[in-house]
Amino acid sequence: MPQHVAIIMDGNGRWAQKRFMPRTAGHAKGAAGVKALVEHCAKQGIKYLTLFAFSTENWQRPADEVSTLMGLFVQYLEKEMKSLADAGVRLKVIGDVAGFAPELQQRIHAAEAATASKTAITLCVAANYGGRWDVLQAVKNWQAANPQQSVAELTEPALAQNLSTADMPEVDLLIRTGGEQRISNFLLWQSAYAELYFTDVLWPEFDGIELDKSLKWYSQRTRRFGKTTEQIVGETEKVQ
Numbered sequence: 001m002p003q004h005v006a007i008i009m010d011g012n013g014r015w016a017q018k019r020f021m022p023r024t025a026g027h028a029k030g031a032a033g034v035k036a037l038v039e040h041c042a043k044q045g046i047k048y049l050t051l052f053a054f055s056t057e058n059w060q061r062p063a064d065e066v067s068t069l070m071g072l073f074v075q076y077l078e079k080e081m082k083s084l085a086d087a088g089v090r091l092k093v094i095g096d097v098a099g100f101a102p103e104l105q106q107r108i109h110a111a112e113a114a115t116a117s118k119t120a121i122t123l124c125v126a127a128n129y130g131g132r133w134d135v136l137q138a139v140k141n142w143q144a145a146n147p148q149q150s151v152a153e154l155t156e157p158a159l160a161q162n163l164s165t166a167d168m169p170e171v172d173l174l175i176r177t178g179g180e181q182r183i184s185n186f187l188l189w190q191s192a193y194a195e196l197y198f199t200d201v202l203w204p205e206f207d208g209i210e211l212d213k214s215l216k217w218y219s220q221r222t223r224r225f226g227k228t229t230e231q232i233v234g235e236t237e238k239v240q
Contacts, residue, residue, distance in 0.1 A: 011178030011202030088120025
């Protein structure tokens with residue numbers, strides 16, 4: 001079972017358009033299924049679930065769609081966080097939250113504080129997030145913490161400790177719904193050795209059954225991390 005699953009939630013707009021509904025209805029439908037999926041992940045033993053909710057590039061979308069996405073975020077924090085907290089879910093938001101309205105920033109910080117001690121699963125929401133932004137911020141944060149050192153002294157472990165996901169393991173399984181096969185500037189550093197699972201299922205229809213399909217696929221993968229299959233088999237036999 002993967003420790004850390006990350007999902008690019010794609011296909012909300014197309015789901016709505018197929019039903020002759022506005023794209024915003026698709027986002028609402030997609031958001032409505034998040035709680036059940038988080039709880040399903042927790043039951044499966046997954047400890048970290050990261051959802052790509054809003055990218056740094058999404059500001060280019062139509063104003064009404066952006067407004068709807070922001071409203072859904074506020075609504076989710078208002079209505080769902082108590083029940084998720086009761087289920088042992090810790091909320092973590094990564095991204096440039098300073099770009100959001102003050103009210104939304106306050107709600108984010110309050111929800112994070114209220115769930116900080118929960119241990120069943122960490123729900124990490126990437127909002128106003130970009131993988132390139134994350135790496136750039138990590139370098140800047142390292143330099144600010146080490147003003148006397150040259151960037152030539154920066155190591156991979158040191159940079160990783162300054163990423164927005166510093167307290168989380170790297171991604172084991174990255175899922176993208178909606179049929180597209182790209183990672184769209186999502187967790188670039190953290191997904192260096194992730195298994196990539198692409199499905200045509202649109203996000204509003206991606207449920208526990210679909211997640212289990214991805215987990216079954218993942219269980220059949222051999223993760224080599226640069227080694228040969230023979231080396232991995234040998235190491236497994238030694239452990240056993």
